[in-house]
Amino acid sequence: MSLHAKKINEVPEETTRVARAAFPKGSLAMRIRDELGELFSDSDFAGLYPARGKPAWPPGMLALVSVMQFAEGLSDRQAADAVRGRLDWKYLLGLELVDPGFDHSVLTEFRDRLIAGDAGVQLLDQVLEAAAEQGLLKAGGRARTDSTIVLSAARQINGLVRLGETLRAALNSVAAHEPEWLAGWAPPEWFDRYAIRFEDTRLPKGKAKRSELIEQVGADGLRLLEALQAPEAPASLRLLERIRTLRQMWIQQYFLDNGQVRRRELKDRPPGSERLVTPYDTDARGSVKRGVFWDGYKVHLTETCEPDSPNLITHVATTDSTVQDVRLVGPIHAHLAERDLLPDSHLVDAGYATAREVVTARRDHQVNLVGPILASTSWQTKDGGFSQADFAIDWENRQVSCPNGATSSRWAEDRSQEGAAVVRARFPTAACRPCKAREQCTRSNSKWDMGRRITLRPQAEYEVIQQARAQEDTQAWKEQYAHRAGVEGTISQGVRAFGLRRCRYRGLAKARLQHQLAASAMNFHRLDAWWTNTPRACTRISHLAALRPIGA
Secondary structure, X not given: OXXXXXXXOOOOHXXXXXXXXXOOOOOHHHHHHHHHOOOOOHHHHHHHOOOOOOEOOXXXXXXXXXXXXXXOOOOHHHHHHHHHHOHHHHHHHOOXXXXXXXXXXXXXXXXXXXXXXXXXXXXHXXXXXXXXXOOOOOOOOEEEEEEEEEEOOOOOOOHHHHXXXXXHHHHHHHHHHOHHHXXXXXXXXXXXXXXXXXXXXXXXXXXXXXXXXXXXXXXXXXXXXXXXXXXXXXXXXXXXXXXXXHHHHHHHHEEEEOOEEEEXXXXXXXXXXXXXXXXXXXXOEEEEEOOEEEEEEEEEEEEEOOOOOOOOEEEEEEEEOOOOHHHHHHHHHHHHHHOOOOOOEEEOOOOOOOHHHXXXXXXXXXXXXXXXXXXXXXXXXXXXXXXXXXXXXEOOOOEEXXXXXXXXXXXXEEEOOOOOEEEEEEOOHHHHOOOOOHHHOOOOOOOXXXXXXXXXXXXXXXXXXXXXXXXXXXXXXXXXXXXXXXXXXXXXXXXXXXXXXXXXXXXXXXXXXXXXXXXXXXXXXXXXXXXXXXXXXXXXOOHHHHOOOOOO
């Protein structure tokens, strides 16, 4: 299909008359049209379509339909039916009452084009630009960020079932592409072993029997891979996605021991960021947070939080589940800076706030990153000994003094295991060995090296840590940071009303687009609440909690 750009039509008179009669108080769709006008134009998506071919349904309309689909929690078929049959949607799109709309499959094709052109973020950006033009969004003020877990669209499987399903998926793919070759090659017992879902078969209960079956599945998978490398095997089968997944899974999970297929020990398997967890969504990764295990992704939402304007989501980021929150701070600030939406203060939890990020945010973007700095986990801090905070640092003379007056004998700039810049200081054994407070300072038992060692952050980061920890005990800081709690409500709204908790589609690129559409839809509802003077919801308090005596 090709694109012949045109603007969304003015609302036909008959559509306006009937829609106004049916919705005298208006609706979400109608207020979006009245307040924001032509939100998306075809020219915004010109790069996603070829210049020649059959004319496509206007992408500006498809973009609007896609956001409204998430705003109302509709399937593709339901969204297409809404375009065809709902008066307020026809008003939103500027369609005649008799317009037949489009087939629901057009929405799938449009999403594929958005993903291929990495254009999903345009939808959110254009909603924000429209809000800014109305004076409802501007740079400065406060913003807050939090993340939540996202479950993969593929069912969660593990251990033996994961391996069996990987081989079963590969066999089904081969059977679909080259049925005659597979029928003539596959051993008869494989049809009983892999014909149905692996978890639906009678899996052995005992550990020894399960280990035996794991190795049997491994041997079967290796046998298939070797057969596909044979000259008589169709070459196209080696390029199938499921076969590539099988090969990758087997490399991660198995090894050959004198010709025998063995499963790798857990310590010998790849790290979580690389390890496949399901053959049906190869971008998903397994992770754990506060005792909750899940396979999938994480989504990070950043929103404004000012009392005189609606709280709008200004940035959404989707990563695999193993990416640490702190790695998103820089990209969030860079994205907001490009769109002139940087806040003055950015409220985050401890997962985002590190000394390095605080310093970088101030230096590069003049943003005050506000969040609790994690306390030291050293045994000295826990057991009441001399922690790093008890030592005096003389940065100019490159020297550290302990609480008892001894000074360090060595100062060296180095790198941590993660590659971060650090300073390593060491006290002489002669000063530490006779010290009466030595047991409160170091537990080194080496005869030749009994001196305390201290690893410091660079000066700017060290001073930020000390300053931040001092401020966290003040009432002013607590009042400022209290505004961060509201983002928990945004996460709850996204999960309960917009399906953020589970992916609709498989793969990181599709999950990212889903979250961009959901964020745009959430902004639609928040703008609508602002226009209709709907008060913001308060924190829910149970009937019992409301009866709690004051001071109890």
